[in-house]
Amino acid sequence: MPESTGVRGVKSAARTVALLELLADRGDRPSRLDELAEELNVPRSSMYQLLQTLVDCGWVRCDTTGSLYGIGIRALLTGTSYLDSDRHVRMVRPYLDEASDALGETIHMARLDGSDVVYLATRESHEYARTISRVGRRIPAHATALGKALLAERPADELPLSAEPLPALTDNTHTHRADLLADLAAVRERGYSVDREETVTGIVGFGFALRYDTPATDAISCSVPVHRLTDDHAARIVSVMGEIRAKIETLLPPASGATDWR
Missing domain, CATH: 3.30.450.40 (GAF domain)
Incomplete structure (x- = not known):
């Protein structure tokens, strides 16, 4: 995580942002837990916990089997707010x-x-x-x-x-x-x-x-x-x-x- 302001980065926040950007970049291609953990070099258990938290908040969505993940509707709401403001x-x-x-x-x-x-x-x-x-x-x-x-x-x-x-x-x-x-x-x-x-x-x-x-x-x-x-x-x-x-x-x-x- 870049420290352009001289403030020490928060690892969990940086990891969350990296995950959301990765899911957004994949568009309509859903991702599996193992793929995301490997791509971001994060332990599988930690990635699972992060995904579940983001699913509960609406930032990430999962399919009916609970095995595939994609970007959630909250990302759209935030992006729209950026444009409107x-x-x-x-x-x-x-x-x-x-x-x-x-x-x-x-x-x-x-x-x-x-x-x-x-x-x-x-x-x-x-x-x-x-x-x-x-x-x-x-x-x-x-x-x-x-x-x-x-x-x-x-x-x-x-x-x-x-x-x-x-x-x-x-x-x-x-x-x-x-x-x-x-x-x-x-x-x-x-x-x-x-x-x-x-x-x-x-x-x-x-x-x-x-x-x-x-x-x-x-x-x-x-x-x-x-x-x-x-x-x-x-x-x-x-x-x-x-x-x-x-x-x-x-x-x-x-x-x-x-x-x-x-």
């Missing part, structure tokens, strides 16, 4: 609707969290099937338009990247730092990022950092299938999304007196 998410949502109506494509809002971006809001296009993005989903920042827009706001020596090779989601994902840095330099020059089938094959994304924080932690993007992306449509996407960003930044200047979350 965040003034930036609340204020940006109507502009995602505006962008969606204007472009007819999928529009996202995400936040940088370590080396990943986490999707906070999505407006799906009705023209093509859902991609891998959804609210709460984590994606490596270097592989997405959203993430690259935010990484470009930071100096090269402060980028929150994992060790090389960087994880690849498609054959087009940058896996070498030098290639990514060259791309980020182009992002700074253009003022927006482009994900050329780096997250999902067949999908191109355009990302725009929202500079109401310094450095920016939130971004919006527009995703479009390659077969729908003409030069004129790309130019319209950049124009509309640039206007949406300007509206949001005008509405949400750096706030004095507001809670400054770390």
